[in-house]
Amino acid sequence: MNQKKVNLFQYNTTRNFILIIIVLGICNISFSQKTEVEKYYVRVDTLFISQLTEAYKKSTEELLKTLEVKNDRRENLGFGYQLKESGKGVGSISFNYKILYYKNEVIAYELSTYIKANKSRKLKKLYKERLSTMFEVNDDYKVEPIYFGLDKANEPLDGIEKRTENKSTDLINPFAGIIFGNRCGYGMSVLNNRKLFDEIIKNENCEYLLYSINPATRLMAVEFYYCNLTNFSENQKKSIELRIEELKKVPLLTRNCYGCIVGSELTEKTITELKNCR
Structure with a gap:
């Protein structure tokens, strides 16, 4: 009877040890996969930020082309004005835009983004560094929107x-x-x-x-x-x-x-x- 208890104890100990090894292995794989995904997101994000910055410096046309703005779903504001609101997501970052048109011509826009709060301080600093080539980013990692053509957008209608x-x-x-x-x-x-x-x-x-x-x-x-x-x-x-x-x-x-x-x-x-x- 005592021998049976010893054998049962040894069996349970061995089983628990194997289970711990399996769980640790799964956690390690999961962590490794998460790390690889994060690295992929950073590569994709930083590349797109560079492309967007370059396009922004060239022209409004190039900027909208890089953002893949489609010529649809505009909101009619009346008096010849239209507004398009949408955005483009890449890895873990997204850029939202509001584009004001007058008789189908772009006269103003707002472009915004943000740095996710759940990112590590190291990654926040990296994103701040890359985004700062185009946006104003404060010490709390808040990204200020970019505006173009506000003078025209702020003009009242005729009359x-x-x-x-x-x-x-x-x-x-x-x-x-x-x-x-x-x-x-x-x-x-x-x-x-x-x-x-x-x-x-x-x-x-x-x-x-x-x-x-x-x-x-x-x-x-x-x-x-x-x-x-x-x-x-x-x-x-x-x-x-x-x-x-x-x-x-x-x-x-x-x-x-x-x-x-x-x-x-x-x-x-x-x-x-x-x-x-x-």
Whole structure:
């Protein structure tokens, strides 16, 4: 009986030892594979960053060619303007872009990327070094977007004189976001363009914002006007009402968010609904 216990103990010990060896072997293989994948990603990423930097220095045409921008899925902003939002992923990095077109010609763009937080400090430094040839990267490895053509993107539509208010220009162009709404998505977070709008809107710039390239800004200005009618002078009302009637005549679908749903609605319908603001 004792001999059986000894044999059983030896068997269990041997089995456990074999299992440990197998587990260690699997872990080692997994770690090795992960390391090889990481090395591959770094090679692919750094090569593409170099190609993108070279293209950026040459021309906008070369940059968009390298990003493989396709001539489809543009959002109609009205008045001859269109916006394309997309991106290109390579190894472990991606580049997102927003391109503003006027009558099919590229007049402005925003290009952004980021360094993943889960990368080692060594890799973060490497990516910072490579990206810094094109982008501004701070000590916290935050990459600032690149902008081209902001002067044109910040110009209001025909019918009003351009102002030099820096805060207003952040909403004239479409890069802040073209969805009209307040809180949006499953998290019900406040839209970025709504935050900016609430920070700068006042009676004096309401009419100016009605001439924005950004359709969401135009609608927010309409909303502000109707919700604050008693604060406007008769002359302001007359001028703004004329502009709103012009906007209603534009056959344009705008992106609206109500709750967690983003849909499209005719501008005229949205404006009619906003008129009932209380």
